[in-house]
Amino acid sequence: MTDDHDRDHPGEDDVGGIWSVRPFLDRTARPRPPAAPSVASVPDEDAATAVRPFVVTRGRTAEETDLAVEAQVVTTKLGQASADELSFEYRDIVDLCVEPLAVAEVSARLRLQLGVAQVLLRDLTRSGHVTTFEPGVGLTDDVHTILRVIDGLRQLS
Amino acid sequence: MASDSSPETGPVATEPRRTPPVPVKILVAGGFGVGKTTTVATVSEIAPLTTEARMTSAGIGVDDNALVPGKTTTTVAMDFGRITIDDSLKLYIFGTPGQDRFGFMWNDLAKGALGALVLVDDRRLDDCFAAVDYFERMGLPFVVGVNRFDGGHEHDVDTIRWALAIDPKVPIVEMDARKFLSVRDAILVMLHKALEAAQARAGRPDAAAS
Ligand SMILES: Nc1nc2c(ncn2[C@@H]2O[C@H](COP(=O)(O)OP(=O)(O)O)[C@@H](O)[C@H]2O)c(=O)[nH]1
Ligand SMILES: [Mg+2]
Numbered sequence: 001m002t003d004d005h006d007r008d009h010p011g012e013d014d015v016g017g018i019w020s021v022r023p024f025l026d027r028t029a030r031p032r033p034p035a036a037p038s039v040a041s042v043p044d045e046d047a048a049t050a051v052r053p054f055v056v057t058r059g060r061t062a063e064e065t066d067l068a069v070e071a072q073v074v075t076t077k078l079g080q081a082s083a084d085e086l087s088f089e090y091r092d093i094v095d096l097c098v099e100p101l102a103v104a105e106v107s108a109r110l111r112l113q114l115g116v117a118q119v120l121l122r123d124l125t126r127s128g129h130v131t132t133f134e135p136g137v138g139l140t141d142d143v144h145t146i147l148r149v150i151d152g153l154r155q156l157s
Numbered sequence: 158m159a160s161d162s163s164p165e166t167g168p169v170a171t172e173p174r175r176t177p178p179v180p181v182k183i184l185v186a187g188g189f190g191v192g193k194t195t196t197v198a199t200v201s202e203i204a205p206l207t208t209e210a211r212m213t214s215a216g217i218g219v220d221d222n223a224l225v226p227g228k229t230t231t232t233v234a235m236d237f238g239r240i241t242i243d244d245s246l247k248l249y250i251f252g253t254p255g256q257d258r259f260g261f262m263w264n265d266l267a268k269g270a271l272g273a274l275v276l277v278d279d280r281r282l283d284d285c286f287a288a289v290d291y292f293e294r295m296g297l298p299f300v301v302g303v304n305r306f307d308g309g310h311e312h313d314v315d316t317i318r319w320a321l322a323i324d325p326k327v328p329i330v331e332m333d334a335r336k337f338l339s340v341r342d343a344i345l346v347m348l349h350k351a352l353e354a355a356q357a358r359a360g361r362p363d364a365a366a367s
Binding site for chain 1: 170175176177178179180181182206207208209210211232237239240242243246247248249251265266268269270271337338341344345348349351352355356358359
């Protein structure tokens with residue numbers, strides 16, 4: 001059930017199953033990144049500042065750190081319109097993220113190793129096919145957000 | 158807040174179709190077989206998903222970037238689920254393998270987490286040392302959840318606190334990972350610690366004294 005990766009704990013965390021990761025998708029052997037969009041200009045920061053709790057990464061990669069596992073990925077109009085032109089690893093992502101999904105969800109649902117998914121998502125962000133919304137740094141200090149989570153959970157039963 | 162009906166007022170093609178919910182996350186940690194996956198499955202609104210992360214590990218206390226001999230690459234799986242709080246807020250729950258040599262993955266995961274639930278099997282207390290140690294060092298708010306397996310009522314909470322040398326301020330709750338309200342309440346206790354910590358950092362006078 002495993003492929004080329006050594007696995008120290010077979011059988012652990014077996015809910016949902018463990019599948020082999022596509023062996024051809026690795027940091028060292030990944031598909032050609034999609035070309036940058038021909039769309040004239042990438043919008044500047046104004047939209048980003050309107051969305052306060054996020055760092056919006058759109059067509060640029062200011063930081064080279066890995067995307068947070070919970071960061072949200074959404075396909076752009078360009079991504080939807082030009083999905084057919086993408087190689088299939090990218091196309092799968094663009095098709096999947098029509099509804100916002102976390103980086104970890106993309107990884108799990110497409111059975112891509114987390115690190116591979118993070119790299120592919122950076123490529124698609126850079127080319128404008130998806131937008132990633134990373135949680136803002138101050139979120140854990142945001143009393144209002146924590147209270148909303150508490151209230152929301154209390155209502156569940 | 159999220160206006161998904163944006164008329165064609167000249168939107169740029171690279172704009173997302175709509176603003177996604179803000180994601181927040183919490184962690185569930187503990188030794189093997191302690192009930193992490195069960196906990197995630199019990200509260201998640203979706204069937205838990207599994208993601209694999211490949212990581213290079215080295216002995217504990219070794220620098221992240223140090224190229225030490227004996228460094229190995231392993232693949233670890235983590236389970237996660239989610240709870241939609243409302244249209245603009247989603248809570249993710251990540252179950253993380255508890256072995257100390259997975260410390261590097263924990264760093265990525267713990268960044269931005271509101272808090273952690275450390276599960277303890279009453280019969281194998283020492284399995285959670287690594288997790289308790291880690292969250293203490295990170296200053297991440299956490300609670301200890303004692304999972305009472307069958308025949309597991311060997312220690313009362315005071316004994317467990319003593320055995321784990323847990324600060325009196327860290328809550329210890331007894332729970333059953335298979336029961337929704339039990340897990341939810343343990344998470345609520347953790348979130349109240351997170352709230353206190355956030356209020357203290359915000360310099361609220363009512364939270365400063367403790
Ligand atoms: N009695 C009892 N059994 C539990 C509880 N939580 C989990 N289990 C069982 O313990 C086993 C291991 O749980 P699992 O969630 O896979 O542990 P993990 O390795 O930490 O993810 C499973 O068979 C569960 O059904 C609990 O609270 N009480
Ligand atoms: Mg598990």
